[in-house]
Amino acid sequence: MPVSPDIRWIDNGDALDEACVALQDAPVLALDTEFFREKTFHPVPALIQICAGGPAYLIDPLAVECTDALRALLTNDALKLLHASSEDLEVFAHWAGVLPSPLVDTQVAQSLLGEDAAMGYQRLVEHWVGETLPKEETRSNWLERPLSDSQLSYAALDVVYLLEVWQRQEPALVDLRRIDWVMQDCAEILEQSERSTASDGQWYLRHRQLWRLNPRQVDAYRLMTTWREGEARQRNLPRGWVMQDKLLYAIAERMPENRYELAEVDGVKPTMIKRDGDSLLAMVKQAQHQDAANLLPAPLSPALPPFKKRLKALKQVVNGEAQQLGIAPEVLMRRRDLEALVTADMRNEPLSLPEGWRGELLNTGLEDALKAFS
Numbered sequence: 001m002p003v004s005p006d007i008r009w010i011d012n013g014d015a016l017d018e019a020c021v022a023l024q025d026a027p028v029l030a031l032d033t034e035f036f037r038e039k040t041f042h043p044v045p046a047l048i049q050i051c052a053g054g055p056a057y058l059i060d061p062l063a064v065e066c067t068d069a070l071r072a073l074l075t076n077d078a079l080k081l082l083h084a085s086s087e088d089l090e091v092f093a094h095w096a097g098v099l100p101s102p103l104v105d106t107q108v109a110q111s112l113l114g115e116d117a118a119m120g121y122q123r124l125v126e127h128w129v130g131e132t133l134p135k136e137e138t139r140s141n142w143l144e145r146p147l148s149d150s151q152l153s154y155a156a157l158d159v160v161y162l163l164e165v166w167q168r169q170e171p172a173l174v175d176l177r178r179i180d181w182v183m184q185d186c187a188e189i190l191e192q193s194e195r196s197t198a199s200d201g202q203w204y205l206r207h208r209q210l211w212r213l214n215p216r217q218v219d220a221y222r223l224m225t226t227w228r229e230g231e232a233r234q235r236n237l238p239r240g241w242v243m244q245d246k247l248l249y250a251i252a253e254r255m256p257e258n259r260y261e262l263a264e265v266d267g268v269k270p271t272m273i274k275r276d277g278d279s280l281l282a283m284v285k286q287a288q289h290q291d292a293a294n295l296l297p298a299p300l301s302p303a304l305p306p307f308k309k310r311l312k313a314l315k316q317v318v319n320g321e322a323q324q325l326g327i328a329p330e331v332l333m334r335r336r337d338l339e340a341l342v343t344a345d346m347r348n349e350p351l352s353l354p355e356g357w358r359g360e361l362l363n364t365g366l367e368d369a370l371k372a373f374s
Helices: 013-023 068-074 086-095 106-111 121-128 149-175 179-194 197-206 215-235 245-254 259-263 270-288 305-325 335-346 356-371
Strands: 007-010 028-036 044-051 056-059 079-082 103-105
Touching: 007 013, 007 149, 013 056, 013 068, 028 086, 028 149, 044 086, 044 149, 056 149, 079 149, 086 179, 103 106, 103 179, 106 121, 106 149, 106 179, 121 149, 149 179, 179 356, 197 215, 215 245, 215 270, 245 259, 245 270, 259 270, 305 335, 305 356, 335 356
Parallel strands: 007 056, 028 079, 079 103
Antiparallel strands: 028 044, 044 056
16 A cells, blocks of 8 residues: 655745755655646646655645755756656756756666566556555646645655665666666756757658658758747647648648648648748748758658668667567667668668667677678
């Protein structure tokens, strides 16, 4: 049965600073957030949870702004624990203006201890601690006030048990000599979070059908998705509310030259043309008139026999290493990265091989697999 946590509610700056003093010498801090983002690009923070083994401090970001003392706490030498951290890091970046570091993501840690690449928190606690956490508050309205006793307990347990999980994960990682792998991966998560706006220009690469477009269409799609990311951030709207990927892809396929042709694209509405039509047409025109030498080649079709053979050979290398390690293959390399290696090899371009511990394990095998096709 879950413990009854000692909960401290924080809704003013003085109380927050006092909590920071109480936590400042802790070697490990467990963190979590509750937030709302159904109607916004940026997450709306609703609760910040911190625990170092004693009380669970629940900070109300609707009532108190982040203080310098908390920023200092979030960035001191203590290890910061989060589970499935990507959206939580967005909350901290938006509300506190800093990212918790140094970071350990317990989901990342678990992915290097077993074959589940994305174990949820409730399963993680059950696996390591043997407790079954309540689930009824998973979809709670965390913006309502006052929070119910059930919500407060649920939020507190999210950090109380996180410490216990890490106390069991850490020695297991040390025994397997994978603790450095976790630290490398979590440092990379922080780096990616810090360069979120710089990654806008890479969004277009996520589309699985990009290979069906010619280079000018790919460039138009790249320009439009980059623009859309910036607009979603500036308007603070979900990216799909600004414009969906499939619609931008359809516009890139059609490459309209005027508003009439733009209106003929399935899904384009008059209000969209009025608000963003000129911007979209300008980006299509830019792609149409781009110097051919500056255009990136379209991705290769994954259906091509030479592509499929190379991809299969690379997957065998990754799958074999993953089986020896007892982890999921996608933890070692994502399909998108394998496809990028195949494309580079078929075009005689430099290979973007894995770095860090993954490179040490995989690169020789990956290079040898591709040499067989030379």
